[in-house]
Amino acid sequence: MTAADRAAIAAGTPGEMLMERAGQGVVEAILARFEVQPVTVLCGPGNNGGDGYVVARLLSERGWPVEVRALAEPATDDARTMRGRWSGPVKPLSGPVGEGLVVDALFGAGLARPLDGLAAAAVTALTNRAEQVIAVDIPSGLPGDTGAPLGVAVCAGLTVTFHARKPAHVLEPGRSLCGEIVVVDIGLGETPTRLVENGPEAWAARFPWPETHSHKHARGRLIVVSGDAWSTGAARLASRGGLRIGAGLVTILSTEEALASNAAHLEAVMLKPFATELELEQAADHADAAIIGPAAGVSETTLLNVLALARTGAALVIDADAITVFRDDPEELFSVLDRDDVLTPHPGEFERLFPGVLKAAPERITAARRAAERAGSVVLLKGPDTVIAAPDGRAAVNLNGSPWLATAGSGDVLAGFIGGLVSQGMDSFDAACAGAWIHAEAAALHGPGLISEDLPGLAPRILRRLYAER
Ligand SMILES: NC(=O)C1=CN([C@@H]2O[C@H](COP(=O)(O)OP(=O)(O)OC[C@H]3O[C@@H](n4cnc5c(N)ncnc54)[C@H](OP(=O)(O)O)[C@@H]3O)[C@@H](O)[C@H]2O)[C@@H](O)CC1
Ligand SMILES: [K+]
Known part of the structure; x- marks a missing residue:
């Protein structure tokens, strides 16, 4: 969780509400760019995965055929809450991902080490599908505070991030892994940021x-x-x-x-x-x-x-x-x-x-x-x-x-x-x-x-x- 998230939560915005807004932002970006089609949402154990469950629910409510694949059970309260609000099945991450869009909600700001095992295999299987991949916050495998992947990393056609771009969105090679970048305001307010996008x-x-x-x-x-x-x-x-x-x-x-x-x-x-x-x-x-x-x-x-x-x-x-x-x-x-x-x-x-x-x-x-x-x-x-x-x-x-x-x-x-x-x-x-x-x-x-x-x-x-x- 970033300092901005912690500050917002301390100031009274429940994490659950931030997560709902984050998922909503991802869904709006998807709806603005893609026709209805099958979508597979890959969820990790943290809050990035929590955002994924929100995306799955909101797209499903709009009639999209959604399949959820999870690496593990949710490990945070907010992610568990959102998992609970997803009424469809949750399949294991293993096995080939079907046709259509893929929402990458495996890891975001909490990535702590290189991807391995099932997560690495799932990400590797997405190679050559960048145009269909929407990364939630950050392409999984890419740490938010640098532009350098820790190992294998998702290559996305669209990345929807929250509040402000992070170094990974502006520094190469991370920036190229993000594809188009959309920044969604989730109501974190003015937080001092010393990174400015030059413009x-x-x-x-x-x-x-x-x-x-x-x-x-x-x-x-x-x-x-x-x-x-x-x-x-x-x-x-x-x-x-x-x-x-x-x-x-x-x-x-x-x-x-x-x-x-x-x-x-x-x-x-x-x-x-x-x-x-x-x-x-x-x-x-x-x-x-x-x-x-x-x-x-x-x-x-x-x-x-x-x-x-x-x-x-x-x-x-x-x-x-x-x-x-x-x-x-x-x-x-x-x-x-x-x-x-x-x-x-x-x-x-x-x-x-x-x-x-x-x-x-x-x-x-x-x-x-x-x-x-x-x-x-x-x-x-x-x-x-x-x-x-x-x-x-x-x-x-x-x-x-x-x-x-x-x-x-x-x-x-x-x-x-x-x-x-x-x-x-x-x-x-x-x-x-x-x-x-x-x-x-x-x-x-x-x-x-x-x-x-x-x-x-x-x-x-x-x-x-x-x-x-x-
Ligand atoms: N910005 C905002 O305002 C908002 C942000 N939100 C969202 O929250 C996201 C950040 O959530 P987060 O802090 O829970 O981290 P996240 O990336 O889900 O992963 C942590 C989990 O993964 C695990 N883990 C780590 N590396 C691993 C590896 N290589 N392989 C396997 N496991 C690994 C790690 O386990 P551990 O290291 O403890 O073993 C832990 O369980 C952020 O990106 C955004 O999407 C919104 O919901 C709300 C508003
Ligand atoms: K991600």
Whole structure:
């Protein structure tokens, strides 16, 4: 039972009533998606099984042919009550499951160990039937607080959970085992949750729209540090992203040798030379935000450039090579970061800065939180389920990730989106969340054939939508 259940029960809502609402929610989700057909409900011994008996009764009352299979007798009072209200037969779990839908009410939040014996066999027999399987709360075999199955686990086409998504619903591979996810309100009320699904509702109210009197300097001054003469495209992708997301002035800072190639490809983005890290520091002096890392080169120069930017008042977005250069001494980086700064590692870069943290954490949200706390800055851990965490414990998981983003340079544009938002004064955690969401939304909008050059130009369609809904 979760803390939310216990709190609701302590506040006077009987567990039995919560269970009735939970079963009702599952049934409504089924009725909204499927025609009447045979349904087999697999019930476990705990309250997840209790929900299963409610589903069986309510579907049967609506004329559905229902068969109940139980792993064991109910072991909780509420489950026993619901078992008692089911007037049909209860068959053993063993043996093949017939045609039609299968409701998986074997285990939910109380899963304590890998499935074995009859439960494992029943779950294995459901392989290749995902579209017909409706998981109650969580696909059995998947612990709610991680996205990692303990052993065999149900693969469902629909998962109906209660109150709020749990880590297993948002983190891979769990998220893919859930299929469509429906969250049912069972009246648990407002309970503090520190896991946020990243989406506009989490940050749109604080999006930095320009006001009538805004001028370009007030809209945010962003600088992007260019790579050397052969590696200038990444900084331009980032700068274009920054400009499209609304920064008023974007400047690429480039060494002499890369000036010509940058100059040949820039219009609204400005260009300034620098030779030493001291000159970089001076050039960045009036910037609100600075991006460093995309194609920067894994070199001592990049490391010194990061430290130089950290001496300015600019909020930093540190990506790619600018992360890797600190692999021998991550503390050197952490000692100059503050909570306005954002690190945007993929898992390999994350490992370089935070060795062992991903492996030691039960899942990616905890890993990103620990990293943010250690670094003292916002950390955006990339992946199909990108996680954003702040040093104060805030965390969000991006749910609109898109496979089209697996293309060269997409991370550079993401750094640009985040830097552009931070430069406009948006809180860095919000900016990382908004940047990641808009980035994935843009990719989904384009779909097949996406290249990173397309991403900045897709942002306006999403921004228009956000602007209209503000
Ligand atoms: N969220 C909400 O608001 C509401 C939630 N509700 C529902 O309650 C569910 C949580 O119920 P729950 O705590 O009783 O746990 P549940 O998953 O049924 O299993 C526990 C039982 O399984 C057993 N067991 C564990 N692992 C096993 C294994 N591998 N193999 C074999 N046995 C194993 C374990 O035995 P033990 O570990 O003690 O030996 C225990 O007997 C939740 O997911 C939701 O569906 C609603 O009803 C009300 C509102
Ligand atoms: K289940």
